[in-house]
Amino acid sequence: MADIKHYRELLKTKALSCTELTEAFLSAAEKENPELNAYISITKDAALKTAAEVDAKIARGEELGPLEGIPVVIKDNICTKGIRTTCASRMLENYVPFYDATVWELLNAQGAVLIGKGNMDEFAMGSTNETSYFGRAKNPHNYDYVAGGSSGGVAAAVAGKLAAFGIGTDTGGSIRQPASFCGVYGLKPTYGAVSRYGIVAHASSFDQAGVLANSAEDTALVFDAISKRDERDMTSVGSKVSSYENLGRSIKGLKIGIASEDLVASDEEVNAAVENAKEIFKSLGAEIVEIKLPFIKDCLPVYYILACAEASSNLGKFDGVRYGYHAEDYDDVWDMMSRTRSEGFGDEVKRRIILGTYVLSSGYFDAYYKKAQRLRASITKEFDKILDTCDMILAPTVPITPLKAGAQMSPVDLYRTDICTCAVNIVGLPSMSVPAGFTENDLPVGVQLIGGRFKEDVILNAAYAFEKATEGRYIKSLEMGCGI
Amino acid sequence: MMWEMVIGLETHIELSTKTKIFCSCTTQFGGEPNTHCCPVCTGQPGSLPNLNKKVVKYGAMAGVALGCHINLVSKMDRKHYVYPDMPKAYQISQFDIPLCEHGKVELENGSVIRVVRIHIEEDAGKLIHEGGNYLVDYNRCGVPLIEIVTAPDFRSVEDVLLYLDKLQGIMRTIGISDCRMQEGSLRCDVNISIRPKGAEAFGTRTEIKNLNSFTAIENAINYEFERQVEILESGGQVEQETLHFNSDTGETRSMRDKENANDYRYFREPDVVTVRLSQEEYDEIVASMPELPEQRLKRYVEEYNLTEADARLLVKYRKVAEFFEAAADIDAKSAAAFILTNIFKSVPTEVQREEWNIKLSAENFRELVKLTAEGKINKNIAKRVLDRMLETALSPAEIIEKEKLGGIDNKEFEAVCRKAIEENPAAVADYKAGKEKALQALIGYVMRLTRGTANPAETTEELKKLLETV
Amino acid sequence: MVSVDEIKRIAALAKLHLTEEETALLAEQMSSIVAFADEINNSKLPVSEEVLINEYDRTEFREDEVVPSSDVSDILNNSGGTQGNFFMVKDKAKAGRRYG
Known part of the structure; x- marks a missing residue:
C-alpha cells in the first residue's frame, strides 16, 4: 500500500516522532533479521x-520533503560513506567506503532513514541470494523458499515491512525477479535514468539501480527522487518526466503487447497470472496487441556473454592491494593477488569471471564477445520496432514460481530463468514487476510491464491502475514488521 | 654484409592539463604519496571515469601539429593487464579508433617519419620495490598521456634523436606538454630490427623499454643493433621480446616479467561515452595553431637573414623566439647575437631557456638593440649594459645613467680619437716612424677623455684607421 | 568441451589461483556453460554491422578545473598494509608469521 504517504502523514500529524518510527523499524529489523537475514548490516x-x-x-x-523520515533499505553493493559495504562477499567483508553513491546521496539529502544494507547474491551474481557470503535471505512469505536475487535481501525487507522502500540494482533481472518472488513492486529504470556512480559495477552497460516498494505510488515517488542526471556518471541522463505526477491517468486505449507464443512461462501458475492481468487491463480499456519475439531465446547467451565479459573486467580491481580481503600466505605479489581473489570470491563469481575472461580472450573474442555485441544491436532494433506498435509489453517476470531454498539447480538452468528479464537489460528499456497473483501454496507471482525508453511514467501508471482495479489484493500483509 | 637498422618509436607524452584524464585531481608533479587521489584514480569499487575535455583538445592539437587526420568521433577501450600500479587491472586507452591517424614528421636530414597514430590514455601509478616490499603511489595514476606511434621509418640514431628533438619543440610550442625525459613527461620505447641493406622484408624486432635520456636511447640502439648483427651473422635468429636497457652496463636485457602472454582483451569502455570533437572545435584548433618551430625557422632564415644554425637555436624555445622577435625588426642579426652569445651564457640549461625567467624584459632588450643599432652606444658598452640588465631589471637608459657608461656614441668616439691624435703630435710622429708602442699613449689619452669607458681594442682599431689618413 | 589447460590459461589471465581439483571441476562446469554461450550461434537475427550505445545527449565533457583530492587517510583506510603514505605489499608472507 502507499506506505510512504502513510508514514509521512503520521510524522506530519505528529502521531509519532521520526525517532519513534525509526526505533520501531529498527526493533522489527533486529527481531526478524536473525531468521530472515534480509540485512547484512x-x-x-x-x-x-x-x-x-x-x-x-x-x-x-518546517515542512517535510516527500521522503523525509521514511525508512529505507539499500542493497549492499551501493556505497554508503562510513558504513560497511560488502557486496555480500568475503572480498569486501570489511570495506568501508569514504564516499557515497549518488543514489544514496540523493536519498540521504532528502532525509531518508537508512535502516540497513540489504543482503544480496555475491557481487550481484545470482538469482536466489544463496551465493551471499552472509547466508541467504529468506522469502518472508515462506522461509523455505528463496527471496530471489540478486536483490533478495532488499525485496525481503520491503515485503516484510522492515523498510518502507528499498533501492536495489538490476543487471539481468535482479530487482524484478526478487520483487516477483517476494510479492512487491520492483522497477528497473531505463539505462541512464539513474546514476551508477558509487554502485559496485557488475556489468557496466546493463546495471541500473532501481526501486522496490509496496505500491506503484511509492515506486513512482522514489523513482522521481533518484532519476537525476549525474555529472560523475557519463552514461547518466536522468529522467525528464515525473512519474508520480502522472499517476492516475486513464489507460483507455493503452496498447499492451503480449507475446503469447514467445514469452511463455514454464510454470502454468505464472501464465495464469499474466492471463489474469491481461483481462484486468482489457477491462480498464487497454488494447491488447499480439507481438512476436522469436529472438527471445537469443537474449540469454547474448546477455551472459556480454555481462560476464564486463563483470570479469570490473572485478579485476579486487586484488588485495588497495582495499578488501588480502591473502596472508603467498610467494610474491602476483601470487598474493591470485590467492586473494581465489580466497575472496565465491564459486559463482569465479565461474562468471572465467566465462567473461574466456569470451574476451584472443581466439574467442570474435565468436563470442564481438558477435554478442552485434546481436545486441540487432535485438535493440527489433524491440524498437515492436515498441512502435504498442505502448508497453506485458510478460511474465520469471518463467517459474519461487524456488525452494537449496534447489541446487545447475548454473545454466538457473541462468535460463532470466529469459524474461535479461532481454530488457540488453536493450536498456525500463521494466517493472507488479504483484499479480499467488501460487497454490501462497507464494507471490509477479508480472512484468516493459516500457519504451524513458517511459517509466507509462508503466508506473499502468501498474497504478492495475493496483487500484485489483484493490491491492495481490499485496499480502505479512505478520512481520513494526505494525505501524 | 651491410646491415641497416629499422626502427619504430612509441612515444608517451604527459599532457600538461590541470586535472587528470578521468577525474578532477590535480596533475601537479610531486606531492606526498597518494595525496592527489580520489575514488576514481584509485579504482575504488563503484567509481566511474569522467573524461576531461581538455585532454581531447590537446590530443587533437598534437595530431594537427603532426599533420594527422583527426577522428572527430572515436572511443575509449579497456586494455587489461595486471600490475600493482594499475588500480582497475585495466588501462583506459584507445584501441582501434584512435583520436589521430596518418601524420608525418619531416626531419632536417631529409628523413620522413610517418606517424601511424596518436591516441589518448591514462597513466599508471608509481611502483617502488624497496626492502622486500612493494610501495605504491597513485598520484600519477590517471595523468593524461598521448601515445604517438610511428611507422618503422627510422634508419639511424640520428633520425631518432632529430625526431625526438623536433617532437619536443613542437609539443612545447603548441603548449600541451613540457616534454622532458628527465621528468618523465616524455617517454620513449624503441622497436628495432635489422635487415641487409637494400632488402625489403623486415627482420624480427625487439622492443627496448626503460630509456630515460637521449644518451640512453643512442647507446641502447647502438648496442642492440650490434647484438642483432652478431646473432644473425652467426646464423642465429633474433627472438621477438621486450628488453630492458641498463644505462650502467650499456646493455639490453630480456625482461623476465610474469606477464608473458599479454592478451589485453580489448573491449569498448562502457563507462565512457563516444569521444566527440565538434567541427567547430576542430576548426578552432586548426585556426589557432601557433607557428611551429619549422615554419619559424624558415621565416628567420628568409626574413631576417640569420644562419640556419642561429635560427635553429632561437626557435628551439618558444619564449626565446618571442623575445627575439620583440627586437628583430630593428636589427635581427644584432638581437640574435646578443641572445646567443651573451644572454645564453647566464641561461645555460635547457630548462632555464624554456622558462626564460630573466630579469631583462623584452621592451628593455628592444631598447638596447635600438640604441646599438643607432650607434648611440658601441658594442662594448652594449654588452656591459646587457650584463647589468640581466642582473637588475633596469632599463638601458637607467643603467647608462647610473654607471656613467653613456655619452659616447660612434660619432663622438671618432671625434675623441681625432682629438687624441691632434693633441698628441709627438706620439703620432713616433707611431708613424714605426714605433707601435706609441699607440699606447694615444690609447691612454682616449681612455682619459672617455673616463675609461672606451674599449681598448676598439680604440686601437679606430686610432689606427684614423692614423692612416694623417 | 573446455579443457583443463584452457581453464589454466584463463585462470592465469584472470589472476585466479586454482587447485588441481578446482581446475578439473571448473573445466566440467565451464563446458556446459560455454555450450550455453554457444547457443548464440542459433540466432536467426541478422548480425548488425554497427554497435549501438545508449548514450543519448552526452556530448559535453568535463572542464579542466581542479577539485580538491580525497584525504590521504581515507585513501589508505581500507588497505591491508601501508608504509607512511604508500600502499605497501610485502614481497612474500606466511600466515601467522610476521616479516620485517
Whole structure:
C-alpha cells in the first residue's frame, strides 16, 4: 500500500516522532533479521541520527520533503560513506567506503532513514541470494523458499515491512525477479535514468539501480527522487518526466503487447497470472496487441556473454592491494593477488569471471564477445520496432514460481530463468514487476510491464491502475514488521 | 654484409592539463604519496571515469601539429593487464579508433617519419620495490598521456634523436606538454630490427623499454643493433621480446616479467561515452595553431637573414623566439647575437631557456638593440649594459645613467680619437716612424677623455684607421 | 568441451589461483556453460554491422578545473598494509608469521 504517504502523514500529524518510527523499524529489523537475514548490516546509529535531524526539523515547524523520515533499505553493493559495504562477499567483508553513491546521496539529502544494507547474491551474481557470503535471505512469505536475487535481501525487507522502500540494482533481472518472488513492486529504470556512480559495477552497460516498494505510488515517488542526471556518471541522463505526477491517468486505449507464443512461462501458475492481468487491463480499456519475439531465446547467451565479459573486467580491481580481503600466505605479489581473489570470491563469481575472461580472450573474442555485441544491436532494433506498435509489453517476470531454498539447480538452468528479464537489460528499456497473483501454496507471482525508453511514467501508471482495479489484493500483509 | 637498422618509436607524452584524464585531481608533479587521489584514480569499487575535455583538445592539437587526420568521433577501450600500479587491472586507452591517424614528421636530414597514430590514455601509478616490499603511489595514476606511434621509418640514431628533438619543440610550442625525459613527461620505447641493406622484408624486432635520456636511447640502439648483427651473422635468429636497457652496463636485457602472454582483451569502455570533437572545435584548433618551430625557422632564415644554425637555436624555445622577435625588426642579426652569445651564457640549461625567467624584459632588450643599432652606444658598452640588465631589471637608459657608461656614441668616439691624435703630435710622429708602442699613449689619452669607458681594442682599431689618413 | 589447460590459461589471465581439483571441476562446469554461450550461434537475427550505445545527449565533457583530492587517510583506510603514505605489499608472507 502507499506506505510512504502513510508514514509521512503520521510524522506530519505528529502521531509519532521520526525517532519513534525509526526505533520501531529498527526493533522489527533486529527481531526478524536473525531468521530472515534480509540485512547484512543494520545501521542503527545512522538511522537514529537522521531521525533526530528530522524531528528537529518538525520541531521547527518546517515542512517535510516527500521522503523525509521514511525508512529505507539499500542493497549492499551501493556505497554508503562510513558504513560497511560488502557486496555480500568475503572480498569486501570489511570495506568501508569514504564516499557515497549518488543514489544514496540523493536519498540521504532528502532525509531518508537508512535502516540497513540489504543482503544480496555475491557481487550481484545470482538469482536466489544463496551465493551471499552472509547466508541467504529468506522469502518472508515462506522461509523455505528463496527471496530471489540478486536483490533478495532488499525485496525481503520491503515485503516484510522492515523498510518502507528499498533501492536495489538490476543487471539481468535482479530487482524484478526478487520483487516477483517476494510479492512487491520492483522497477528497473531505463539505462541512464539513474546514476551508477558509487554502485559496485557488475556489468557496466546493463546495471541500473532501481526501486522496490509496496505500491506503484511509492515506486513512482522514489523513482522521481533518484532519476537525476549525474555529472560523475557519463552514461547518466536522468529522467525528464515525473512519474508520480502522472499517476492516475486513464489507460483507455493503452496498447499492451503480449507475446503469447514467445514469452511463455514454464510454470502454468505464472501464465495464469499474466492471463489474469491481461483481462484486468482489457477491462480498464487497454488494447491488447499480439507481438512476436522469436529472438527471445537469443537474449540469454547474448546477455551472459556480454555481462560476464564486463563483470570479469570490473572485478579485476579486487586484488588485495588497495582495499578488501588480502591473502596472508603467498610467494610474491602476483601470487598474493591470485590467492586473494581465489580466497575472496565465491564459486559463482569465479565461474562468471572465467566465462567473461574466456569470451574476451584472443581466439574467442570474435565468436563470442564481438558477435554478442552485434546481436545486441540487432535485438535493440527489433524491440524498437515492436515498441512502435504498442505502448508497453506485458510478460511474465520469471518463467517459474519461487524456488525452494537449496534447489541446487545447475548454473545454466538457473541462468535460463532470466529469459524474461535479461532481454530488457540488453536493450536498456525500463521494466517493472507488479504483484499479480499467488501460487497454490501462497507464494507471490509477479508480472512484468516493459516500457519504451524513458517511459517509466507509462508503466508506473499502468501498474497504478492495475493496483487500484485489483484493490491491492495481490499485496499480502505479512505478520512481520513494526505494525505501524 | 651491410646491415641497416629499422626502427619504430612509441612515444608517451604527459599532457600538461590541470586535472587528470578521468577525474578532477590535480596533475601537479610531486606531492606526498597518494595525496592527489580520489575514488576514481584509485579504482575504488563503484567509481566511474569522467573524461576531461581538455585532454581531447590537446590530443587533437598534437595530431594537427603532426599533420594527422583527426577522428572527430572515436572511443575509449579497456586494455587489461595486471600490475600493482594499475588500480582497475585495466588501462583506459584507445584501441582501434584512435583520436589521430596518418601524420608525418619531416626531419632536417631529409628523413620522413610517418606517424601511424596518436591516441589518448591514462597513466599508471608509481611502483617502488624497496626492502622486500612493494610501495605504491597513485598520484600519477590517471595523468593524461598521448601515445604517438610511428611507422618503422627510422634508419639511424640520428633520425631518432632529430625526431625526438623536433617532437619536443613542437609539443612545447603548441603548449600541451613540457616534454622532458628527465621528468618523465616524455617517454620513449624503441622497436628495432635489422635487415641487409637494400632488402625489403623486415627482420624480427625487439622492443627496448626503460630509456630515460637521449644518451640512453643512442647507446641502447647502438648496442642492440650490434647484438642483432652478431646473432644473425652467426646464423642465429633474433627472438621477438621486450628488453630492458641498463644505462650502467650499456646493455639490453630480456625482461623476465610474469606477464608473458599479454592478451589485453580489448573491449569498448562502457563507462565512457563516444569521444566527440565538434567541427567547430576542430576548426578552432586548426585556426589557432601557433607557428611551429619549422615554419619559424624558415621565416628567420628568409626574413631576417640569420644562419640556419642561429635560427635553429632561437626557435628551439618558444619564449626565446618571442623575445627575439620583440627586437628583430630593428636589427635581427644584432638581437640574435646578443641572445646567443651573451644572454645564453647566464641561461645555460635547457630548462632555464624554456622558462626564460630573466630579469631583462623584452621592451628593455628592444631598447638596447635600438640604441646599438643607432650607434648611440658601441658594442662594448652594449654588452656591459646587457650584463647589468640581466642582473637588475633596469632599463638601458637607467643603467647608462647610473654607471656613467653613456655619452659616447660612434660619432663622438671618432671625434675623441681625432682629438687624441691632434693633441698628441709627438706620439703620432713616433707611431708613424714605426714605433707601435706609441699607440699606447694615444690609447691612454682616449681612455682619459672617455673616463675609461672606451674599449681598448676598439680604440686601437679606430686610432689606427684614423692614423692612416694623417 | 573446455579443457583443463584452457581453464589454466584463463585462470592465469584472470589472476585466479586454482587447485588441481578446482581446475578439473571448473573445466566440467565451464563446458556446459560455454555450450550455453554457444547457443548464440542459433540466432536467426541478422548480425548488425554497427554497435549501438545508449548514450543519448552526452556530448559535453568535463572542464579542466581542479577539485580538491580525497584525504590521504581515507585513501589508505581500507588497505591491508601501508608504509607512511604508500600502499605497501610485502614481497612474500606466511600466515601467522610476521616479516620485517
